[in-house]
Amino acid sequence: MEGELVLLGGGGGGGGGGSSGVSTNESAVLSNVEVVSEACSYPAESELELGLGLSLGGATGKTKPATATSSWGECGRILTAKDFPSVVSHRTKNGGPSVSVSGTKRAAESVSHEGGSPTGISGSSQVVGWPPIRAYRMNSLVNQAKSQRADEGDSGIGEKDKPKDALKKKLNYNGNKISSTTTVNEKGHLGFVKVNMDGIPIGRKVDLNAHSCYQSLAQALEDMFLRSTNSVGAEKEQLTKASKLLDGSFEFVLTYEDKEGDWMLVGDVPWRMFVSSVRRLRIMRTSEANGLAPRFHDSNERQRSKPI
């Protein structure tokens, strides 16, 4: 294969494989040449000059992106674990696989590639939307994990656990795991929960996996809802200040619905407990939130008896 991208009429077309494509789409290519020549008259011509000769594995034309987010132009190779020996330690910390490093690299350097987490990834080494499993199926996996854990917590009776023992033994493939189901839930892979704010018709989704504490979650939500999209250049000066959504001093307050269907104020229970019981979030007007008990004693006690 020649490895050259020839636009029109050149010898072998786009390599042997593409020749039939070129011949049938000749008229298409012709009109595309038009596109190219006119491109030269546009201001950003240095980027759009589609010169002949696009070498395999090399830079894509003259585009040399300034930011590290698009390192493709430079090396055209997806970075692998060999490039990042230090990332391996992430595994035990987050329970997530460290081997999908290409995601990590981009995650570390680019906020943009991790769609749901505007404040950046705090320690998560998963790539958004990979592996490609539908959200509905992921929900079911996690719900299964939650209900199995609930069963385990509610009864210490061996009989009930018997059918699960075989499962657990089998799932003890890796010595690190106690049970695959708890691992799934601790990682909380189904991290996306819906967030609605009073007065705004369109809800958003936020990835809870991208956060390890309430501050960072609240910050993300503030960025999503309380900041206009035109202030990209603005400094995120609120990073160091405590989030107004959490301290009750603001017009709005952050609340969540737990799996029992009760609405609670965010921030009272330990983070992990929150993550395992939250179903969805709502940024509520403080005036409306006065009826919410900050601590719902019964459910807290129930939660305390469940193994974490």
Place this chain on the structure above:
Amino acid sequence: MPKRLASSLSDEVLEHVFSFIQSEKDRNVVSAVCKSWYEIERWCRRKIFVGNCYAVSPEMVIRRFPQVRSIELKGKPHFTDFNLVPDGWGGYVLPWITEMAGAYPWLDEIRLKRMVVTDESLELIAKSFKDFKVLVLASCEGFSTDGLAAIAASCKNLRELDLRESEVDDSSVHWLSHFPETYTSMVSLNISCLGSGEVSFSALERLVSRCPNLRSLKLNRAVPLDKTANILRLAPQLVEFSACTYSAELRSDVFSNLAGAFSNCKELRSLSGFWDVVPDYLPAIYSVCSRLTSLNLSYATILSPDLIKLVSHCPSLQRLLVLDYIEDSGLEALASNCKDLQELRVFPSDPFDAEPNASLTEQGLVAVSLGCPKLQSVLYFCRRMSNAALVTIAQNRPNLNRFRLCIIEPNTADYLTGEPFDVGFGAIVEHCKALIRLSLSGLLTDCVFEYIGKYAKKLEMLSVAFAGDSDLGLHHVLSGCESLRKLEIRDCPFGDKALLTNAAKLETMQSLWMSSCSVSFEACKLLSQKMPRLNVEVIDERGPPDSRPENCTVDKLYIYRSVAGPRFDMPPFVWTKDEDLALRLSP
């Protein structure tokens, strides 16, 4: 002298002939023969399929086809399923329902996928279409049980209500009770996505007992085992059933009740659900297994030995969905028992662990390919693969039409040779000449795209992730794949060159999705300017792409052909070449 020599058949006769032509593609061909056929055909077209709701406007559809009875619409891009499309992107069905309410009073079927459906839309449907029969909401969202109550109360002739994988808000309305006591027409009911609070079991039982034509019933998860048996006894004529939560301990009375209920169901052909199933209960379904053609165990955490036992009772199986707990040994058993198998989907039980959870490798897929001569459709998640295995599969199963392989770890190489999978996938496209859908994974260079461009002439949908080296890869696909309709790409080094060179190709396709690639906003604007019949949408939540350094690439790009022009309901994070703020969704 006859007025029209060319057409010696009267309009009525032609219309009658056309009524035998059901397929949409054939209808489109018929309408292109000549003007008079176009006219006749458009008046008698009853069924419309719109693969992208923004490709055409409801007014245009109504103008051309004035007497439609059935419509199917799809909204958001496929990658929405994997959380790659932010909420609020679009896909609202209300404008369509509003227009059709006035124009199609006899509309009786609405099928929607990945669309935003509000309670208002559902109420409008309930109010506007007197003979409404079929409502399918697949992967939809935006509605609550209030909307469902409106449908239940008003649609006296409703036959099908299918909410598969939709997100339904619970408004605490007992919507099932809104079906009047006189209502008896249900044929197919799928409420598997609903939570326990949203379904009153007694209302459900009453509904099932008064609908003698009920053929397909998919219950929600929280129905306990003894109730399952009761429902089955009320509907022994079921063909399709989705079972529900199995209780944790085996009780012989519950077991025999369940087994008895199943044994009454002589028509049962398809089973699914099986959440939280305990293997000890599985023998309760053995009486129906020999007739089963479809089995969905993909939510069942049962292990290989029990799966093997089950599968060995199902010689008529045509479709199997299962978790990787089946392991290679289970797939080998499947291959020797189920010679009619056409479709296999194997999902990962623990997708985020680098260590395999179960002993499932490429060997299982090879065994099924060798043993099942009718195998056509494959979706397979695994952690290792070899080119040799792919070549074997390709050579033995040239009748494959859908092949989707997901090697879980990106950029995994052939575990035997360390090489990319170019040769393996090349063999797939070369041998499987009827391939219409392909998903790639693993380590791949531009070579694989050269093969795809060269051989995959029938390919309609291609999904690519973490693959390729340069624009040449994308160019091969766009210039070679003649039948390509949908192309979705993520995390590949494809950029402006291939896109602009093949701009005209994009108008022959339904859509192109590119995320985390190397396309610049300048190229998007240029493409949009040159190709007025393409909508070029940049999805970027970081802010206006214009405000970033010129060399910065766009986050996500969705390009689709449209005769309806730019849409007017774009959220703030979707950017097009037009600065016109009137196009933005007003808050």
